[in-house]
Amino acid sequence: MNTIKGRVWVLTDDQGALIPNIDTDMIFHNRYLHITKLEEMGPYALDNLAGWEDFAKKCQPGDIVVAGGNFGCGSSRQQAVDCFRALGVTALVAESFGAIYFRNAVNAGWPVLVCPALDPAALNSGDEIELDLAGGTWRNLTRGTDLPALKAVSNVQREIMAAGGLFKLATG
Amino acid sequence: MPHTIIEKIFLAHGAEGAEPGSIQWLGLDYRTARDFGGASVVQNLRENVPDKPVADVKRTFFTFDCNAPANTAGYADNQHSCRLFAREHGVKVFDVDAGIGSHVLIESGLVKPGTTAVGTDSHYNILGALGAFGQGMGDVDIAYAFAHGRTWFEVPGSVKITLKGLPAANTDAKDVTLYLCGQLGAAGLLGQVGELYGEWVDQAGLAERITLASMGTEMGAISLIIPGDNPDFHASPGAPYERELEFDIDGLRPQVALPGHPEDVHPVHEVIAQGSVPIDSVFIGSCTNGRIEDLRAAASHLRGGACPPQVMLRVVPATRQVWQEALKEGLMDVFMDANGLVSNAGCGGCASGQIGMTGAGEVQLSTSNRNFSGKQGKGRTYLCGPSVAAASAAAGELVEPEAKS
Ligand code: SF4
Secondary structure (H helix, E strand, O other): OOEEEEEEEEOEOOOOOEOOOOEHHHHOOHHHOOOOOHHHOHHHOOOOOOOOOOHHHHOOOOOEEEEOOOEOEOOOOOHHHHHHHHHOOOEEEEOOEOHHHHHHHHHOOOOEEEOOOOOHHHOOOOOEEEEEOOOOEEEEOOOOEEEOOOOOOOHHHHHHHHHOOHHHOOOO | OOOOHHHHHHHOOOOOOOOOOOEEEEEOOEEEEEHHHHHHHHHHHHHHOOOOOOOOHHHEEEEOOOOOOOOOHHHHHHHHHHHHHHHHHOOEEEOOOOEOHHHHHHHOOOOOOOOEEEEOOOOHHHHHHHOOEEEEOOHHHHHHHHHHOEEEEEOOEEEEEEEEOOOOOOOOHHHHHHHHHHHHOOOOOOOEEEEEEOHHHHHOOHHHHHHHHHOOHHHOOOEEEOOOOOHHHOOOOOOOOOEEEEEEOOOOOOEEEOOOOOOOEEEHHHHHHOOOOEOOEEEEEHHHHOOHHHHHHHHHOOOOOOOOOOOEEEEEOOEHHHHHHHHHOOHHHHHHHOOEEEOOOOOOHHHHOOOOOEOOOOEEEEOOOOOOOEOOEOOEEEEOOHHHHHHHHHHOEOOOOOOOO
């Protein structure tokens, strides 16, 4: 659990800049809110984000997503987290997160990591990367370069991730 | 070590540290679910912890206030699934006749300075009115809180806010609240706790404090906290604030938020100097302005009898207790004589248009806390205090009220 390796998708616009403020309606549009089964959510992930409408078709289990600032701002819908889990995305790194999105992801035991000084030029979609959650570091394996430090994962987040979700946590 | 109020509350509820930005486990004195979100909480509990879904029934409640009584089959199903769960496990339900959940909790005397509570209500931080910490959360979080009596939370940084001077005599607490919202903006306190101080805050009664605390959400705050009467939960001298802000409210005149944005706030007299604003409907109520003091303020501007026929006045007391007080004091007669409609207690017009939405072109004055476009129908909603709302209802257009007698 401490290291995660996979192919990366960097959510950039056509200029190569990270897209900021990707809100929950771009991630999982409100017209799908009636869907409650996690397995059924995958096909709709990012289908309302300009330039990324076909993300669900390209994404493979084991992939990692990298995004800009304030990712997941907007509503409290859990589906905006679960649609990525449904596709088998193993982690998401962003410059920062909307507070409720971050809570929902942590509660699902899904690794969300903050990299405040993310440089989109340091990695391309398709690169292989490795995240070391305990050490707070990550590497671009394709280029053989280190990436800027990740914010330390809190003990609570680590406990919940290790348990596989808030409800799996032993009663304290 | 000196601490802010929120830090002291965390430390008194099992947190191992209170460094802002650190994530701590926080013990919860109360956890509640309302009809909005409640059914999903129940579903989460039945799926994940069927054997022991409620850690402590005496500290756990359902409060139905959004859609009370249920006017869609979906809400009725949701409410009843909560009732059945509550009966099975001995959890108390404040049902559709009780009123707004956060207010019911306050009236029950359960909330004290330093109390911690979470619920499925984005305005639960209203408990800051008593120096307590309340927080709204999603259904997984609240289900976990039901089952385990605790939650994890990132210790917020604190901002010390001092209000200088006293507002004009024809204002309500809502005018000060709107002014602050306008000054700070929609993200002015993002992720932070604001502690409120100053001469006006010191003399403000509970209802006024509730109004003030209720709009922290519209300023992006985790919570607005007003120090309560227990010194254990006062900030220590030299407490580590991230910012210290001062606002001059001396002589402040009545305020109004223009349609669409709670933070787009202007003095009423400036707005009407640009041209009169005829109004079609007025809503008095919500967790921000549904206390008996608010209804008294409104009634004091309605004693002249019927409002003009084109004005639809709607009054919704926050709780059953407020409703009964208003009845005893004769305020219901005043509202009826003013051609008003008085509904049962609850969120009323705020949540899902329970006492009616606005139509395209309709201009509404509302004492609620949010006026995002489309939230209450296609009309244009201004936010204001109960005195502005009532005086304007009587006049048929937006006016600055006379000083209260
Ligand atoms: S009155 Fe409105 S803002 Fe207040 S708790 Fe009810 S729905 Fe929420």
